[in-house]
Amino acid sequence: xxxxxxxxxxxxxxxxxxxxxxxxxxxxxxxxxxxxxxxxxxxxxxxxxxxxxxxxxxxxxxxxxxxxxxxxxxxxxxxxxxxxxxxxxxxxxxxxxxxxxxxxxxxxxxxxxxxxxxxxxxxxxxxxxxxxxxxxxxxxxxxxxxxxxxxxxxxxxxxxxxxxxxxxxxxxxxxxxxxxxxxxxxxxxxxxxxxxxxxxxxxxxxxxxxxxxxxxxxxxxxxxxxxxxxxxxxxxxxxxxxxxxxxxxxxxxxxxxxxxxxxxxxxxxxxxxxxxxxxxxxxxxxxxxxxxxxxxxxxxxxxxxxxxxxxxxxxxxxxxxxxxxxxxxxxxxxxxxxxxxxxxxxxxxxxxxxxxxxxxxxxxxxxxxxx
Amino acid sequence: xxxxxxxxxxxxxxxxxxxxxxxxxxxxxxxxxxxxxxxxxxxxxxxxxxxxxxxxxxxxxxxxxxxxxxxxxxxxxxxxxxxxxxxxxxxxxxxxxxxxxxxxxxxxxxxxxxxxxxxxxxxxxxxxxxxxxxxxxxxxxxxxxxxxxxxxxxxxxxxxxxxxxxxxxxxxxxxxxxxxxxxxxxxxxxxxxxxxxxxxxxxxxxxxxxxxxxxxxxxxxxxxxxxxxxxxxxxxxxxxxxxxxxxxxxxxxxxxxxxxxxxxxxxxxxxxxxxxxxxxxxxxxxxxxxxxxxxxxxxxxxxxxxxxxxxxxxxxxxxxxxxxxxxxxxxxxxxxxxxxxxxxxxxxxxxxxxxxxxxxxxxxxxxxxxx
Numbered sequence: 113x114x115x116x117x118x119x120x121x122x123x124x125x126x127x128x129x130x131x132x133x134x135x136x137x138x139x140x141x142x143x144x145x146x147x148x149x150x151x152x153x154x155x156x157x158x159x160x161x162x163x164x165x166x167x168x169x170x171x172x173x174x175x176x177x178x179x180x181x182x183x184x185x186x187x188x189x190x191x192x193x194x195x196x197x198x199x200x201x202x203x204x205x206x207x208x209x210x211x212x213x214x215x216x217x218x219x220x221x222x223x224x225x226x227x228x229x230x231x232x233x234x235x236x237x238x239x240x241x242x243x244x245x246x247x248x249x250x251x252x253x254x255x256x257x258x259x260x261x262x263x264x265x266x267x268x269x270x271x272x273x274x275x276x277x278x279x280x281x282x283x284x285x286x287x288x289x290x291x292x293x294x295x296x297x298x299x300x301x302x303x304x305x306x307x308x309x310x311x312x313x314x315x316x317x318x319x320x321x322x323x324x325x326x327x328x329x330x331x332x333x334x335x336x337x338x339x340x341x342x343x344x345x346x347x348x349x350x351x352x353x354x355x356x357x358x359x360x361x362x363x364x365x366x367x368x369x370x371x372x373x374x375x376x377x378x379x380x381x382x383x384x385x386x387x388x389x390x391x392x393x394x395x396x397x398x399x400x401x402x403x404x405x406x407x408x409x410x411x412x413x414x415x416x417x418x419x420x421x422x423x424x425x426x427x428x429x430x431x432x433x434x435x436x437x438x439x440x441x442x443x444x445x446x447x448x449x450x451x452x453x454x455x456x457x458x459x460x461x462x463x464x465x466x467x468x469x470x471x472x473x474x475x476x477x478x479x480x481x482x483x
Numbered sequence: 484x485x486x487x488x489x490x491x492x493x494x495x496x497x498x499x500x501x502x503x504x505x506x507x508x509x510x511x512x513x514x515x516x517x518x519x520x521x522x523x524x525x526x527x528x529x530x531x532x533x534x535x536x537x538x539x540x541x542x543x544x545x546x547x548x549x550x551x552x553x554x555x556x557x558x559x560x561x562x563x564x565x566x567x568x569x570x571x572x573x574x575x576x577x578x579x580x581x582x583x584x585x586x587x588x589x590x591x592x593x594x595x596x597x598x599x600x601x602x603x604x605x606x607x608x609x610x611x612x613x614x615x616x617x618x619x620x621x622x623x624x625x626x627x628x629x630x631x632x633x634x635x636x637x638x639x640x641x642x643x644x645x646x647x648x649x650x651x652x653x654x655x656x657x658x659x660x661x662x663x664x665x666x667x668x669x670x671x672x673x674x675x676x677x678x679x680x681x682x683x684x685x686x687x688x689x690x691x692x693x694x695x696x697x698x699x700x701x702x703x704x705x706x707x708x709x710x711x712x713x714x715x716x717x718x719x720x721x722x723x724x725x726x727x728x729x730x731x732x733x734x735x736x737x738x739x740x741x742x743x744x745x746x747x748x749x750x751x752x753x754x755x756x757x758x759x760x761x762x763x764x765x766x767x768x769x770x771x772x773x774x775x776x777x778x779x780x781x782x783x784x785x786x787x788x789x790x791x792x793x794x795x796x797x798x799x800x801x802x803x804x805x806x807x808x809x810x811x812x813x814x815x816x817x818x819x820x821x822x823x824x825x826x827x828x829x830x831x832x833x834x835x836x837x838x839x840x841x842x843x844x845x846x847x848x849x850x851x852x853x854x
Contacts (some may be wrong), residue, residue, distance in 0.1 A: 150804050150806045151800065152805065154806065173490065178797075178798040186794055402553065404555065417530070427519075427548070428521060433519055433521050433523065435524060
């Protein structure tokens with residue numbers, strides 16, 4: 113279980129297979145985010161039909177609502193939301209630090225107030241693992257602290273705490289059918305990142321996550337950090353770049369050895385009427401599309417592009433019809449899932465590096481991040 | 484074209500086939516409502532998968548947004564919304580009287596202000612037909628005036644105007660690939676209903692709609708009116724009871740010779756977290772469902788009931804996830820579409836009348852109307 117086979121490499125980029133209890137993941141892979149046990153507006157049928165093989169869900173949200181014990185009692189997350197393929201849960205740490213109110217951090221854990229009703233809760237590494245074991249995803253995450261990349265003094269404190277917490281998560285883990293990934297922190301400090309990579313690589317974990325990126329650093333800082341990490345991380349374990357990204361982030365990330373990505377950007381853009389396209393990011397509310405009989409992207413094979421015109425999508429948006437969000441979510445998720453699949457084929461064929469300039473040009477103007 | 488074959492009768496109930504340019508309708512049939520060229524929250528794939536064969540769309544809404552000329556230029560309504568099977572548009576009359584602001588009615592037509600932006604517009608019988616020809620549905624409706632059933636004096640005025648307008652609609656019609664239905668009015672006055680039925684039946688129309696019901700009269704008044712009309716309407720033409728209804732309305736309507744129904748109730752209830760079920764109408768927000776591992780209806784074959792528990796649906800609702808509306812819309816629409824299909828089989832088998840008490844009991848407590 114959780115064997116990772118590398119089928120082909122090109123530079124730092126890898127095409128692999130990660131074996132999980134709910135099936136094989138062909139990597140690199142992009143995971144749609146299903147925060148509350150649902151990829152917003154989409155049925156599991158639609159998620160599968162758009163080509164996704166891995167779905168992420170959020171521990172913080174599910175712990176608060178409907179409750180991880182309820183999910184466990186109803187058969188676990190796969191059964192609850194009827195997603196039969198691999199799943200990943202985060203540790204809850206990132207949301208505690210970004211969403212919850214009035215939190216207090218100590219070396220043992222974090223006390224916070226729910227963003228839903230203000231009630232008080234406490235997460236520790238052991239609690240995060242217990243929740244994730246109740247949820248039952250195939251891939252689970254160590255509880256970590258993600259520091260502001262520009263707060264140099266604090267980054268070291270958070271990194272060292274993250275390391276201690278990773279060991280406690282390993283000690284707390286009881287299920288053998290879940291892969292616990294350690295998380296490399298260290299902000300944008302090269303020395304701390306190297307220390308963190310070395311420490312996390314030394315742990316008996318089947319995969320390694322890269323945290324603390326896409327959280328306020330510049331794009332060059334993110335890429336420099338990935339360049340630094342690529343040779344330091346063990347080749348034989350999958351690498352997961354958390355919360356990234358845009359089409360160009362995926363291209364750059366895969367070129368730097370990343371195997372797994374997730375991001376809310378595709379579904380969030382969909383709710384704001386925006387679609388990825390080779391013509392740049394389109395805002396389909398624009399009146400210019402009112403009579404546009406083309407699909408969003410003539411080369412795209414998703415249900416939305418196979419079926420509907422920009423004019424129809426623009427009408428749905430103008431008429432405030434919720435179907436617009438569904439159709440744009442299908443397209444945006446498919447765009448990233450398919451981009452990563454296409455790159456995988458290029459790695460196998462040994463043509464990825466040669467294609468990078470063309471890929472970056474094709475996905476130009478889709479670059480800005482989710483805010 | 485527009486031939487109506489009756490395959491079996493049982494009492495007043497009929498099992499028929501209505502031939503349209505976009506395929507055969509097996510009647511009786513229940514049509515989901517796609518007001519703004521979309522059945523709210525559902526893709527055409529989902530509409531077809533839940534078993535629907537006819538979709539209704541609203542002339543008033545599409546005229547205002549995106550505009551009927553735009554729909555025409557983009558290939559018509561089937562092409563625009565990618566619904567390949569039969570469609571029906573209403574005349575716009577009902578919405579002008581129920582939704583639009585400050586309307587003025589005269590014998591020539593109606594001047595009204597848009598509910599969207601307050602702009603002034605005018606519908607006449609000729610204009611309604613011109614719009615419906617631009618939209619291009621298979622079945623179109625004569626422009627009529629639907630009066631308050633309790634305003635006895637006005638019902639007669641509105642009925643006579645409806646008759647004159649029906650003749651003008653016939654005169655204005657130019658397309659041969661659309662079936663124009665006349666509309667019987669007359670409120671709940673037996674004499675006026677008989678006069679209206681006789682007049683509309685005398686027109687060269689391939690189908691007849693029953694208007695002015697489910698708009699404020701009591702349930703017994705509606706059923707009495709249907710009982711009165713059944714023997715007065717020509718056997719050889721399909722009969723469409725507009726804007727009806729609930730499960731029990733469908734059972735009663737079919738028993739009184741109705742062939743076509745439409746209603747917003749299934750999708751409206753879905754948006755209010757309610758589901759049709761043999762246990763009565765369920766409000767799935769109720770905490771009692773939080774750990775309920777049953778589907779909404781164990782005997783239902785829709786995607787929602789085949790796939791999800793009440794507990795999951797309750798979670799989606801509590802978490803304000805839009806997927807809840809999609810899944811409940813699928814179930815509620817399927818419930819009515821399938822109920823009518825089941826009744827059709829009973830008519831063919833000659834067992835409908837014997838089954839009526841059981842059907843009414845099964846769908847008891849799902850009865851109240853959309854408000």
